[in-house]
Amino acid sequence: xxxxxxxxxxxxxxxxxxxxxxxxxxxxxxxxxxxxxxxxxxxxxxxxxxxxxxxxxxxxxxxxxxxxxxxxxxxxxxxxxxxxxxxxxxxxxxxxxxxxxxxxxxxxxxxxxxxxxxxxxxxxxxxxxxxxxxxxxxxxxxxxxxxxxxxxxxxxxxxxxxxxxxxxxxxxxxxxxxxxxxxxxxxxxxxxxxxxxxxxxxxxxxxxxxxxxxxxxxxxxxxxxxxxxxxxxxxxxxxxxxxxxxxxxxxxxxxxxxxxxxxxxxxxxxxxxxxxxxxxxxxxxxxxxxxxxxxxxxxxxxxxxxxxxxxxxxxxxxxxxxxxxxxxxxxxxxxxxxxxxxxxxxxxxxxxxxxxxxxxxxxxxxxxxxxxxxxxxxxxxxxxxxxxxxxxxxxxxxxxxxxxxxxxxxxxxxxxxxxxxxxxxxxxxxxxxxxxxxxxxxxxxxxxxxxxxxxxxxxxxxxxxxxxxxxxxxxxxxxxxxxxxxxxxxxxxxxxxxxxxxxxxxxxxx
Amino acid sequence: xxxxxxxxxxxxxxxxxxxxxxxxxxxxxxxxxxxxxxxxxxxxxxxxxxxxxxxxxxxxxxxxxxxxxxxxxxxxxxxxxxxxxxxxxxxxxxxxxxxxxxxxxxxxxxxxxxxxxxxxxxxxxxxxxxxxxxxxxxxxxxxxxxxxxxxxxxxxxxxxxxxxxxxxxxxxxxxxxxxxxxxxxxxxxxxxxxxxxxxxxxxxxxxxxxxxxxxxxxxxxxxxxxxxxxxxxxxxxxxxxxxxxxxxxxxxxxxxxxxxxxxxxxxxxxxxxxxxxxxxxxxxxxxxxxxxxxxxxxxxxxxxxxxxxxxxxxxxxxxxxxxxxxxxxx
Numbered sequence: 094x095x096x097x098x099x100x101x102x103x104x105x106x107x108x109x110x111x112x113x114x115x116x117x118x119x120x121x122x123x124x125x126x127x128x129x130x131x132x133x134x135x136x137x138x139x140x141x142x143x144x145x146x147x148x149x150x151x152x153x154x155x156x157x158x159x160x161x162x163x164x165x166x167x168x169x170x171x172x173x174x175x176x177x178x179x180x181x182x183x184x185x186x187x188x189x190x191x192x193x194x195x196x197x198x199x200x201x202x203x204x205x206x207x208x209x210x211x212x213x214x215x216x217x218x219x220x221x222x223x224x225x226x227x228x229x230x231x232x233x234x235x236x237x238x239x240x241x242x243x244x245x246x247x248x249x250x251x252x253x254x255x256x257x258x259x260x261x262x263x264x265x266x267x268x269x270x271x272x273x274x275x276x277x278x279x280x281x282x283x284x285x286x287x288x289x290x291x292x293x294x295x296x297x298x299x300x301x302x303x304x305x306x307x308x309x310x311x312x313x314x315x316x317x318x319x320x321x322x323x324x325x326x327x328x329x330x331x332x333x334x335x336x337x338x339x340x341x342x343x344x345x346x347x348x349x350x351x352x353x354x355x356x357x358x359x360x361x362x363x364x365x366x367x368x369x370x371x372x373x374x375x376x377x378x379x380x381x382x383x384x385x386x387x388x389x390x391x392x393x394x395x396x397x398x399x400x401x402x403x404x405x406x407x408x409x410x411x412x413x414x415x416x417x418x419x420x421x422x423x424x425x426x427x428x429x430x431x432x433x434x435x436x437x438x439x440x441x442x443x444x445x446x447x448x449x450x451x452x453x454x455x456x457x458x459x460x461x462x463x464x465x466x467x468x469x470x471x472x473x474x475x476x477x478x479x480x481x482x483x484x485x486x487x488x489x490x491x492x493x494x495x496x497x498x499x500x501x502x503x504x505x506x507x508x509x510x511x512x513x514x515x516x517x518x519x520x521x522x523x524x525x526x527x528x529x530x531x532x533x534x535x536x537x538x539x540x541x542x543x544x545x546x547x548x549x550x551x552x553x554x555x556x557x558x559x560x561x562x563x564x565x566x567x568x569x570x571x572x573x574x575x576x577x578x579x580x581x582x583x584x585x586x587x588x589x590x591x592x593x594x595x596x597x598x599x600x601x602x603x
Numbered sequence: 604x605x606x607x608x609x610x611x612x613x614x615x616x617x618x619x620x621x622x623x624x625x626x627x628x629x630x631x632x633x634x635x636x637x638x639x640x641x642x643x644x645x646x647x648x649x650x651x652x653x654x655x656x657x658x659x660x661x662x663x664x665x666x667x668x669x670x671x672x673x674x675x676x677x678x679x680x681x682x683x684x685x686x687x688x689x690x691x692x693x694x695x696x697x698x699x700x701x702x703x704x705x706x707x708x709x710x711x712x713x714x715x716x717x718x719x720x721x722x723x724x725x726x727x728x729x730x731x732x733x734x735x736x737x738x739x740x741x742x743x744x745x746x747x748x749x750x751x752x753x754x755x756x757x758x759x760x761x762x763x764x765x766x767x768x769x770x771x772x773x774x775x776x777x778x779x780x781x782x783x784x785x786x787x788x789x790x791x792x793x794x795x796x797x798x799x800x801x802x803x804x805x806x807x808x809x810x811x812x813x814x815x816x817x818x819x820x821x822x823x824x825x826x827x828x829x830x831x832x833x834x835x836x837x838x839x840x841x842x843x844x845x846x847x848x849x850x851x852x853x854x855x856x857x858x859x860x861x862x863x864x865x866x867x868x869x870x871x872x873x874x875x876x877x878x879x880x881x882x883x884x885x886x887x888x889x890x891x892x893x894x895x896x897x898x899x900x901x902x903x904x905x906x907x908x909x910x911x912x913x914x915x916x917x918x919x920x921x922x923x924x925x926x927x928x929x930x931x932x933x
Contacts, residue, residue, distance in 0.1 A: 416818075417814050418818060435808075438804050438807035438812065441807050441874070445800060445803075449804060452801070455797070456796075459796055461795055
């Protein structure tokens, strides 16, 4: 084993009211992918923020290249050779790929030190080539896909000769295809001797990419092991401290009459000629690559971008939906993809968030009835096991999984007939994920029609009664539960098969 | 990382003291200390007449601050209220001069202010122009119009009935009664009505509010319109308080009111704040202004002090957010 490039010894860190990390040791060697796993709130983010110089530990030492160091701030850490790719991008949308890669250290030419644009573009291309990526270095970053933005971040790290690269949930918003490409880029960086800290909720990625894995739970290190010595079940039980029988406890529900029937729905650029139906008690999975138009379909249906043509029937009655308010009134509910920017009102209380969509029904003589509001909010907190110290807690203070449960509660409170869930378990921990899945099963059993958009194929396969594959803003394939394999769905989503599915009869080309 | 995973299970309990949130409490304590200090330094400060004067001085900014609080909670801004105040003050003064019945004069003033606010609202909500630009334009436009029509002349010799703000009821000046009633009503409204809740939601996260079925544009329009209404009420007090209405009425009024709101704990980022806090902010500013006179500090310092207060309030807001962010984690 080579000397670790970065080593944390007995690190502890607390915030007001929380012990985020206690006595955690962690190290990364050059040319190694060290996976870091744990439920939300386990301390992963705190740990990487200490490495990146964002937080200062209360106790313990940080050693870089066998020297004890004190990281003063993120810039200092970067200068030492620590780069981080966070879930939120740190790129400048209005600047080109090359400018982003060389941000803060443009190559200069001439006496005046003017930016040497040619050198910058040339070197950017070289760096991207080393990562095995072809990209227009003149393009503005704002117009790139999530996957390409990540590549730019990685190129930036490589060009700075970063010795440690932190990747926080890099695949959270990538489609399966882009994930593969990302992996090969990570492997190239590893060959260059970069030590990589890789955080992911998707355990299969840990096995595919990781050399060693460290499990955190409640701020403690449970164990560090070579990936070859553990299996998925062991990791999960280390993370949760209990064994989960199955991640997708889908239970059978009685499938009834159609509650939603969509015919020839179109809106230019977003949805083209989509027809499908959802029955009561049925979970319909929408699969497809990121950017294929799944969320757009949901948004057109929900009236955020009203449809230009086509018909919608809800419980057999024709429905015209011009805005979200009408969609709600007709019995649709949409849990959006991004709970922080679209689902929650972070500075408002748990109670206020839960009752947001039904305020008018809680109003008596022009005032919100606090008693009934508390009652309703409390019933959802109990039913969905939302962990919050009180109903008056601000939504911003809860963990991702609990925030997601609040968003789901808000929509359940509106008593919908059809619930559209857009990436309902993205970025939430395994325990909360299982709870959301269990809830979906329960709701289906109660007769709700559910549409679930997900980029995680195991989730799609595990939860859906029927799977619709979306590609280029329209539905290109349909599979019944148990008929499809991951490979088939990916092939359909990527347009690799000639004959598009009818009841799962796809022709594979291999 | 967060505190709540480790915390005890939920209990439905409403804290009695949640009415007083941190910034408001801090402000109230500061106000009490300031009053005590002034009372000791210059005993004449506590003279009932002086207290009445301070409250009358606080009344019209406090009433305008109600509207401004709604605007800022909705994550918008309105810098045209000084000009709207001038329009309404000059309009009501002139209508009173030409013999229009006094109740009708103030009704017309109220409608005019509301319309001017609604115009701002329409441009912000439906034409989707940023509110800072809309109200900057409105500020210049109305101010210019007022100067043109008055030719800079003062308005005076209004009938006795016009000057309601100079009268008292049960020993308390009418403007103070108005302030008290409006602050209490608006405070209750923001706290207990669905509409008030929706204003917070619109400012807290517009996208999420829209998805929850809140008609965001209509709410924004309403907020600006109400701001015009409250400004018109403030203008009526302003116009009737003295025997003349100047053509440059309300110069810098927007600054005074925004300062009161921000000192009162309403976040400039929108989504949080209270009417109660803005009221305290307005009173604090009136106390400071009078206090400085009593302490024989040059009135030229007043603006500097106000400027320091607004910066201090914003810094506190930022610090509070940062602390909340650190405790809540990513």
